[in-house]
Amino acid sequence: MKKTITMTVNGQIMKAEVEPRTLLIDCLRDQLGLSGAKVGCVVGKCGACTIILNGLTVKSCMMFAVQADGAEIMTIEGLAGDGELHPMQQAFTDKSAVQCGFCTSGMVLTATQLAKDHPNASEEEIKDAIGGHICRCTGYVAIVDAIKEGCKRMSEQQG
Amino acid sequence: MAKKWVGTSIKRKEDASMLTGEATYVDDMQLPGMLHCAILRSDYAHANIKSIDVSEARKLPGVIDIITGEDVKEYPLAAAVEFAHFDLKSPVKQAYLLAVDRALYAGQPIAAVAAVDKYIAEDALDLIQVHYEPLTPVVSMEQALSEDAPLIYEEWGDNVQMQVPSKAGDVDAAFAEADRVIKVKIGEHRYCAFPLEGRAAIADYKPRTGKLHTWISSQASSAPRANFAKTLKIPEQNVSVTVPHVGGAFGTKLNWSVETIPCLLSKRTGRPVKYVENKIETFTIGPHARDYVFNGEVACKNDGTILGVKADVMFDLGIESSYRGTAIAKCVILLKTFLGQYKIKNYSFLSRAIVTNKAFQCSYRAFGKEQGSRFIERIMNIVARELGISPEEIRLKNYIQPEEFPYRTTSGALYDSGDYPGTLKRVLEMADIPSLRKEQARLEEEGRYLMGIGIASFVQPSGSAVPDGYLNGMEGATLKLLPEGGFILSTAHCTLGQGIETTLSQVVADEFTVTPEDVRVIIGDSDKAPYSSGGFASRGAAWVVGAAVTVSRKLKEKVLRFGAHVLKVEADEVELKDGKIQVKRDPAKSVSLHELATSVHFWPGAIGVLPDEFLYTDPSLDATAYWTAPNPPVSWAAPINLYCTHPNGAEVSTILIDKETGKITVPKRFVVYDCGTLINPDIVKHQYIGGALQGINGILNEELCYDENGQLTTTTYMDYLIPGSHEMLGETVFEHQETPSPFTPLGCKGMGEAGTFCSVSSVMNAVEDALGITITKTPLKPQTVLDYVKEAMEKGTLNRRREW
């Protein structure tokens, strides 16, 4: 019944034994101990479970773990370097974009993807980029500011 | 002079852990041998439970325990708070954590399973057979009050749990004297916070020692300790409550009935049990909030002077609310706080809490205070419109004046400080009303949108201060100076995302002329700090900061004594500077906190670090201290003061209504907010802005809908429209004012609930400004607004001349 899957998670090869029905988020959190992605809403509306799968942001509570067999995954735990925050993470704290923190890990991952594709993202593009996330604390204002700043810093860093 | 941290927007200490996934929330924890709890909920709004058959479910491999109503009868729920002082018209003698014999709302917990994983726990629910005998549900307040209404609590004789009259002055005389009496009907629909992280609890009961350790997502750590202990009959000293990071709460995590279910399962199985509610449960189990209506009359003079107010207020509580939430207290709070910033001498209110077969209510940003505020703020605009004067003029006419503080209102509230006219004038200046009016006219001309400009102002009672009442009237903290010179401040207060670890370390850093990095704040653990009421009622900046300052000053006194002793001078000859104790007249003579702390901890006597009077009595560098507001009520006899600080503010909101669809957007807002001394201005600003979207979206889009059978039809984020990024408000121009409170050590006033107060009033007033009619129905979803647009067109009020 159980299936062994292999994934590259944050650069490391990981194996897990999962039932077909095991959601990817449960595998990551309960079996691999990567609890940065959160279980928020059941229906794929809140984005707290967002991870990067094969280079794309996905909601990991909307997938079965078996589907990720062979995939390359990045979770929030894989974003920062040793002791240093990633420029997007730094922008979030600099712009007061964190309150309770429950949406933060997903929001930051989505923001880094946006920055790669659209380093000069407009406010509308930023709002659209985080349209799959819910934050109940900030009213999004600081988050949009932070992403704008983070995109700038990321492109400076690369440029 | 060392850098003053208070008043500086330093970056939050919490953020790095939240940004990297390191921050631990309850569901992130796993204990060895942990079981997972799933809850079976009632299918019916009102039904007798004839039988529950769990035999098939028990046979499922991996199922360890199942409990039903039968199993909880010996564990009646402890009240969420002690209501000894509330005059409950109809108290409930006994309530339970699972339905016993009768289900009172659709979604009420009926049975609970503990299994080895969460999938199996849910599989087991599918195998439980419940035989219901459906009863007629009560689904509205009107129905609840009707002659032939089914009784939800038969022993009461009606469906009213609480009925509180409240009077001041001579209302009859005020109405007799009035030039005009204006009727108002104002209410709000049912909605609530539904934070991203729902309810979550891990209970770990050790059968040999009889100790229960719980980790819960909660706004308090001390109160649930007593609550669990009382319900589960475990001595309180054997119960520990740890509150790790909390993914939002907003008032809804102050009831612990559901959290008691995994505790009982852990007690029965002797294994740790985790319960993390899913979002369907968040909506169906509750708690809910708002859902009230005011039917009022205002007596006024033609010049706008308000002489008196009468109102009948009704709340739809859902099921009774003394064990599961604390919502009935709103009835009282509202009566004490609705006067807002105005000198209204005469009023007569009747506040009633009505039970229906719906999920229970709780506090939600801001526990009845916002209802009172919205009532009075809407009244001001409605009356102004009727009288043909500006909403600015009517406010200025009735405001309490700056020189009148501290001001005792007729309801007993004691306001600390503020400049209400100044705040309003400032926000009007920022908004530049004449240019907004031009824009409004231009858009009207253009035809697609109707623009509205709404002003409102507010006083925000914060920091409950009720010694000997339903909340304790003190807040404690422990501060330690460690051998290496760092500090640990411990409080059992909980952080829900407000950055309190940062702000408290700013406060302590200033007291000791060190940096916030030198101060670690331990929070949310019932075992590690003195009793704390918890994080609600915007208590943090008044009470917890009060405790932090008091304990800092207590420890500082000792530190200065010890330092002076080392420096061989008198205590009044030394001062703290840059983390050193130095002789005032000869700063070269100094001892650093690090040196002193090392000496005191390791060489207290031998080299004479400690003065003799301390050496054998109190050789520590620890202190515990309590703070209480200097303005408590004298007794529960009216008038009483419920809150120790009273921030205030004013707003201008602009709204656009799409004339064809009725959809409202909020393009621009202007806010002036005064919460006294600011500790971290950015934290205040962003909490306010976040609260504003919560408030405004609540009134525009969010609604808990029950159908005629008492079934909730909005049970996920798909149907319950929590705002997304596209729904964020337009630009907010935000300005702080700082009028310190004389009642708190640093002059701070609690601010967490502020954002939801006035945002709703100013937006509602803006909608009325656009339409020229009074809005009574909410939420203002597009189709509702479109009906109002049509009504306004028929009445010809759309182009009503605006006087201001």
Next chain:
Amino acid sequence: MRPAEFEYHESRTVEEALSFLQLRGDEGVKVLAGGLSLVPMMKLRLAQPAHLVDITKIPTLSYIEESGNGGLRIGALTTYAAVSGSELVQKRCPILAEVTGILGDPQIRNVGTIGGNISNADPASDIGPMALALDVEMGIAGPQGRRTVKAADFYVDLFTTALDAGELLVEIVIPPLPSQTGFSYTKLNQRRADMGIVNAFSSVTLDGDIVKDVKVTVGAVAATPVRALQTEKILKGNVLTDELIVEAANAAADGIKPETDVHATAEYRTEMVKVLVKRTLTQAVKRAR
């Protein structure tokens, strides 16, 4: 909210998937593509299939290519993001790129597939009205081989399509679009990332000021997307005026009997059909010019 148990079948080819589809037990079999509708239903245990056939790893179902006649062939598993980001789509059928580019949110667009959307036949689907108006053809694979069904015949009822048991939607064929034609899609909702309370699609082909051809469709007002035939009739062959657009848009509400639900009443939906049709017509006309 965790799904009930099921047997998982990963397929690498269409043939393999079709053979798994024959396995239907009492509780049936479901096809897993993007999973955006199915997975929540399974988590809520409103869907408890005994077998789940995962087609996401069939490499031959994800493609966008030109058809010989200037139209497009799109593999059913092509994600919204791939569709909206495709230069070919942007060139040949920009409205499809536009709709798939604003639908839902980025994470949804990264996994949601065009075939999944169409097979799910949600009455509020963003794709449905467009598929109907553009006369899209569905390529279906089944035990008896391939067949094609036009959108008008494909949407049968609420969440019900012309797909027979054991069949799989494998391709979406978009016919070449006429010249001098403008397209417009819009939806009305309280939250922008949601599906619409009502949605509408218009395609207007102009010959100078005369409406040479027009297609108007609306969604979320019936079990399937519907053509507003009366609207089309009023416009077709006539000289375009603002008044005519209003008259035609109003006619779109005739005969529509939407449902009342938690999001909107039937009356409001009916009224909004007029507004949205007017708006899409106006924009389509602008784009056609």
